Amino acid sequence: MKYYFAPLEGITGYIYRNAHASCFPGMDRYYSPFLVPHQNRDFDTREKNDILPEHNQGYTLIPQILTNRSEDFLRLSAALARYGYREINLNLGCPSGTVVTRGKGSGFLTNPDALDRFLSEVCSGFEHLHLKLSVKTRIGWESAEEWPRLLEIFNAYPLSELIIHPRLRADFYKNIPHMETYEYACSHTPLPLCFNGDLKTPENIRDLEQWFPQTKAVMIGRGLLETPDLVCRMRGAAPAGMAQLENFHGQLLDGYCASISGERNVLFKMKEFWAYFGKNFPRKEKELKKIRKAQKLTVYREITASLFADV
């Protein structure tokens, strides 16, 4: 089984990936939060920093693109190939309103004919570019009945991997994953399958492996944000101790301080991190609240230092 870190826009940028890979090595892959096409340049500054090879040393990064225009997908992919990337991932899952109203992300799933044309154009372009295409998808817009048709389309192309998040757009991140549609995929596709969704514990992952042995890889997002050593545990390591968690937090904070200007922006990032990482401190609600309210880095540092010291 392979283990992938899911793309999480605003969270798993290169600073996070570097801290994670250094403290909890062993992930098979990280996926970049989605990149979007721009009019006059390939990448904006933030995106360029995120995919620069020198910012992504020591682990495998798969860049992800969000668009419904094949010419834009091919142009960005060619730019990524010039940086040395060999596989590109297509985002067919994003549920955000501004994205889906433009027919992108999970919005693209409402137009299967256009999706079919897009994949056909991208796959023939990729043959010339010697690139592999993988897809990360939801199972439909508002009904699981859409899934067989969508799967039939994916099956027609030589995708290197089909990553399935078995939720509808209508589910956003709520409700439980539609496991029957994942089961359907397992018996109706020759494509290598990756499962994504709600894997939080080693038991969750082992159950998935046992029930769906066709699964080649699992992609984990929020489970790793909450339990950054989850994959190390899958590989037999003992649960991370407080010193390891503190070291991870310290590397992340140093990374953000060195790359983001303005205390408020650094604090914003760290508060978002604690929204998940705070799970490791179940009896510390008062301190976690202080973190959420912190307006100064000096105050933030004091609160977190005492939190790590006092468990």
Ligand SMILES: Cc1cc2nc3c(=O)[nH]c(=O)nc-3n(C[C@H](O)[C@H](O)[C@H](O)COP(=O)(O)O)c2cc1C
């Ligand atoms: C804050 C946030 C940002 C996300 N950004 C992306 C993204 O850039 N690309 C993408 O394909 N999925 C994105 N996702 C979806 C996750 O990659 C993943 O599919 C989802 O969280 C379900 O997996 P999990 O239960 O393991 O977290 C995002 C999800 C969240 C909560």
